[in-house]
Amino acid sequence: MSITTSDLxxxxxxxxxxxxxxxxxxxxxxxxxxxxxxxGVLNTRTGVAVTPDSVFQIGSVTxxxxxxxxxxxxxxxxxxxxxxxxxxxxxFALADETAAAHVTVRHLLAHTAGFAGEDLTDYGRDEGAVAALVANLSGAxxxxxxxxxxxxxxxxxVVLGRLAEVLRGESWGPMVRRWLAGPLGLGTVVTLPxxxxxxxxxxxxxxxxxxPGPAPAWALPRALDPAGGLAMSAADLLEFARLHLRHGLARDDARLLSRDSAEAMRTHQSAPPPLSAFPGSYGLGMERHGWDGGTVLGHAGSTIGQYAYLRMVPEADVAVVLxxxxxxxxxxxxDLVHPLLAELAGVRAPAPVTPPAAAPLSDPGRYVGDFDMGVATIRIGHDGQGPLTMTVIPRVAAVEALVTNPVTELAALDDVRFVEVGSDRGEHRDVIFLxxxxxxxxxxxxxxxxxxxMA
Incomplete structure (x- = not known):
């Protein structure tokens, strides 16, 4: 089937x-x-209309x-x-010297390096910001x-971004433009306000x-650029998707990435715990969703009030950007992308997790305590008779702006997996105890x- 602009x-x-x-x-x-x-509008304060060529931050799709x-x-x-x-x-240093000596590039790409990795400190706007954050990991x-x-x-x-800076001899932003955005002919890819x-x-x-209103800041600190600092139009992000659908070939048939490397990125490297909103498999910097009908590749991302989604189905040569x-x-x-992928690519997302009826916990003390997220403390509580509660206690201002539902109740899906009873804008998030x-x-x-x- 085909889809028209008016239908979309x-x-x-x-x-x-x-x-x-x-x-x-x-x-x-x-x-x-x-x-x-x-x-809609780009900014509710100004009322300027969104157009197809408008630029949005893509967060972790970066x-x-x-x-x-x-x-x-x-x-x-x-x-x-x-x-x-x-x-x-x-x-390169971490608090654990043995771990620092053994962390590989593959570990970083597959999110299996194992060190605490949330640092929203502002290391400045100059080109040394990425290096400064990496240096500060000595205490991670x-x-x-x-x-x-x-x-x-x-x-x-960010460590990967710094590694590339050192090997290329140029800072990360210009590197993106020289090695990807430029060769792909993309005109809206930016990093700075x-x-x-x-x-x-x-x-x-x-x-x-x-x-609700415009966010108090536009972007995350510059040091985080390799992890989530790009902004661009949807069409430009689709051209990047085309590169991966074509196994490293740009639209003009220029090879920007070997077929072997393109395949390696989409190949299973690590398995996240079974969380409903997260992929069941991760490649090299790429999410892998095992849906009914095929594998959906891509990434999702968020910044300060902006959310981006890239979904690709290689078998159907289809990509969608929201x-x-x-x-x-x-x-x-x-409600929008899932039906489109079903219609155009024949893949269907699993049903979202929903909270079961409340049931008493045999030993709530196993779960209760404070857990360290770096930028926030996650407090699991219990009043002696009801369900577990989860409280997000921000430690930095940037997180305060993102937390809209700081206290939620948790319902048990099994002995280790729990789901929020109250939804946050229609989403029931789940957590796992390990x-x-x-x-x-x-x-x-x-x-x-x-x-x-922590306690």
Whole structure:
């Protein structure tokens, strides 16, 4: 089947209004052609309309770009995925010296390096910001041994960005433009606010004191650029998707990535715990979703009030991009992108997890305690008779702006997996408890990141 611009626009507008999304762009690559639609406003304060060429932040979808830059270095023989990071960054240090000596490039790409990886410190706007964050990892605690457990790690991708900077002899932003955006002919790929101002650019929206509005800041600190700092139009992100659908060939048939490297990126490397909103498998900087009918590749990302989704189905040569600036973006993605992929690619997403009826816990003390997320403390509580509660206690201002539902109740799906009873904009998030100690108390709480017990 084919899809028209008017059909796409009608679907997008209806669902965005339903889920309170201020503005969004939806773009589809099907049968080699791109169809785009836009709805809403870039900024509720100014009322400027979203157009298909509007620029949005893509958050952690940036990780797939950084992984592609790394794999280009592999293609050139400058990098070996299975050598320790220290072979290329001799000063790389963690709190655990043994772990620091054994973390490999592959560990970083697959989120299995095992160290605490959330650092939202502002290291400045100059080109030394990435190097400064990497240097500060000397105090990062080791949660698990390298290679043993998937734990989403933003700082790990900053290390990859720094590694590429050293091997290329240029900073990460210009590197993206020289090795990817330029050869792909992309005109909207930016990292800095002053670059974004040259385009029709979206502002994120968050709730402050219960009132939704424009976010207090546009971007995350520059040091995080290799993990989540890119912004661009939906069409430009689709051209990047086309590169991966074509196994490293650009639209003009220029080879930017070897077929072997493109295949390696989409090949299983690590298995996240079974969390409903997260992929069951991760490649090299790429999510792998095992849906009914086939594998869906890509990545999702969020920044301060902006949410992005890249979905690719190689077997059907289909890609979909959804870029949003706030509201119920995850619910919009489920109600809009999932049906599109079913229609165009024949793949169907699993049913979302829903909370079961409340049941008494035999030993709530195993779960209760504080767990360390780095930028926040996650407190699991119990009043002696009701369900477990989960409280997010931010430690930095940037997280405060993102937490709209700080206290939730948890219902047990089984002995270790729990789901939020109340939904956050239509999403019921789940968590898993891991690694019980001799006293039976779980040492790790996992919500895509492995968070060690603090108390």
């Amino acid at each position: 626009r009608e679907r997008l507008t209806t669902q965005a209004e339903r889920h309170g999304v201020p503005g969004a762009v939806l773009a589809v690559l099907h049968d080699g052609a791109v169809v785009e639609a836009a709805t 990780k797939t770009w950084t992984a592609t830059l790394v794999m280009q270095l592999v293609d050139e023989g400058l990098l070996d995925l299975d050598r320790p990071v220290r072979a290329y960054l001799p000063a 605690a080791q949660v698990t041994e390298p290679g043993t457990l998937f734990s989403y790690n933003n700082a790990g991708f 002053e670059q974004a101002l040259l385009h029709r650019t979206a502002v994120g929206h968050v709730e402050v004191a219960g009132t 870029l949003t600036n706030g509201g119920g973006a995850e619910a919009l993605h489920a 690694d019980p100690g001799a006293d039976g108390r779980f040492r790790i709480l996992h919500n895509s990141r492995a968070m060690p017990r």
